Amino acid sequence: MRRGSRRRRAGRGDGVTGKLDLDPALVARARELARRAGQPVVDLARSHTTVSVERAVLRLAGVTGADPDGIPWVNRLVDAVVADVGLGHGVAAPVFDALAREQISDVTLLAQKAAAGSVRFGQPTGRAATAARRAARKAVAAGIRRIDRRRAERERLVKRYGDPRRRPWIYLIVATGDIYEDIPQAQAAARAGADVIAVIRSTGQSLLDYVPEGATREGFAGTYATQENFRLMRAALDVSSKELGRYVRLTNYASGLCMPEMATLAGLERLDMMLNDSMYGILFRDINPIRTFVDQRFSRQVHARAGIIINTGEDNYLTTADAVEEAHTVTVSQLLNEYFAHEAGLADWQLGLGHAFEINPDLPESFRLELAHALLARELFPDAPLKWMPPTKHMTGDVFRGNLLDGFFNLVGTMTGQGILLVGMMTEAVVTPWLSDRDIALQNVRYVLGAAGGLHEDFVPAPGGFIQQRANRVLGEAVELLERIGEQSLLSAIAEGTFGIMKRPADRGKGLDGVARHEADYYNPATEILEGDAA
């Protein structure tokens, strides 16, 4: 199947565009400003590498497994190369040069030898460099072909079992910490109506500078993302897909310090969606901005290739900042995420741009404001699936009120044609969802979609009325903010606390020591293949 033929599959542009009377010139101006703000960051990403990008390259080249302490061989190998030649040349050439000198063919074996200190690395030149690059490219191309095969496999399965019969797709979370406990819960959730299963990661995994190995049975408020856990869950959901006659999608997180590796493992294990925001790690995890942007670009190139839908994290801004006053920062971030995603080769159908129902319900007309904001996102990005996130900030433990709020959230979701709906729990902020909480939440979704699933056809805001005015005002504020960012730079805007109020200077934050500027002879066969084929 041709890649382009699946465009718009998860989008919902039809029937809902043109309701806000947005000024096309202003929309074009917003996109142009986002491009201008994003371009210097892309240039930065193109001229730097990180330890995690290099580890992802080695994973594609076939390095697997971990040492007896659980540190992956890719970490040991990258550390060894960095100690001998630094990071700025890329590890591919030194590694494949050493492989030739040592006359071994298994890269994992080389990593083991390197960890034991019996291999020295150098940056090859001349014919040795040409040979090393050729060998590296061949090995990495084999890894990328495995990702291509997983994508073709997904397309086959979607064809065989079919997509969910209606939108939005229903997205449910499981997170017990134990993958073997997660599996039956995920299968039960799929049976109960979930179209997408997300396995929440263990708290703090985003700050680990390595990917844990193997099946895991213990986590903190979530389950570790590992290649084996990915494989086990995908296999279980394939069984569910067959049973239910619809393809059940699996989601995890390409975020934190190992973003490029997570994307690579997701591609290798046929995950279907990945949370992958351009700024979340910077703002909410204090990860160095340059590290994040470099990692993010590579991970998005992998997602583009793997046919993975990304979910961005704009909902998070609204949990820290006011959802009315700061509504335009969501729009700005969506435009930036769109720019970065397109630049990395992602198509519109792969952009699960985030936004959320987080306005204080005590505010007069809060529901109309929510409708205006949700419709604005829908009309700005008509071919993107859009990920609609439920209320969290104003969920208080009053579960009855919470259930009502979730009902209104679901109603906005269907009235504005959202693509992916994360099911809200009335016990948000009380407990991790119980079986009955999930059942009540799904009943809520089914009722609203059943009772009002076609309401978007009839729902046309009054010309010049409250909703149109509000949406246009938010767009106007977004353009103003983008203009201000353009006058300085995106990095200084982030440093000064423009998004989600966090101040994150470019020379601070976690993971900075794993960033290097490209040397003149930097070589990365994965980027070369991913960019070459995208062109």
Place this chain on the structure above:
Amino acid sequence: MSGVEVGAAAPGGGAAEKRIVRPYGDTTGDGMVQVSFTLPVPHDKRAEGAAVQLANKMGIDPAMLVHAKQMGDGFTFFVVYGRVNHLVDLAAVQVVERDFPLLSAKEVNAVVKQRLRRKLSVVGACIGTDAHTVGIDAILNVKGIAGEKGLEYYRELTVTNLGAQVSVPELVEAARAAKADAVLVSQVVTQRDAHLHNTREMSAAFREAMPAGKRPLLIVGGPRFDETMTEELGVDRIFGRGTTPGEVASYLVHALITNRKAARA
């Protein structure tokens, strides 16, 4: 049930001396409650009987089963209304009083801004070989825990999170450099009482390095600490499992600003 107690709960007694109360449905003294729960059985007559039995054992009698719905293969969700015969003696209520008021982020910021008139500096770390930053990150990172934002979110706090495996001398140096008002240490690993040894080493180092008036407030947290051991460990406060960032922030304001004299006397 003794007549005296029932008499005390009788209607018309006035709010002044109503020591004994019962749950209220729509009539004073009716004792009506509503509960919901799940039993791991498929929905049938027997399941409904099982739900009523549980309600009876909980003291709900008569129990009205008003809703039963099967979920998945082997679970049923029930809603039960009914009357409990328990009496609540308000005079016998015992609550553990938190010795500081719980403030919102806004209130914390306002107090710091108005009364301290500079940013309050907090330095956090996992010390020793402990690599579990879960606890310190939950308290310090903006992301926070269970929907509550971490201390980084507070505009008037300056947070330095040193991360994992920080040595005690490094911590003391960082606290000095950041002019820390408070030092937060997280300890998860408890093998051979490592959390206790590390905490003692840390508090001793601060005592040695800084005179009493200049020392930052020392706070330690982790799931296995006994909150009453502050003196033994030489710290100002211990926080146990389930502590939220808001509690820590409220305590900081209480100990360093609003109750400073009493706390550091």
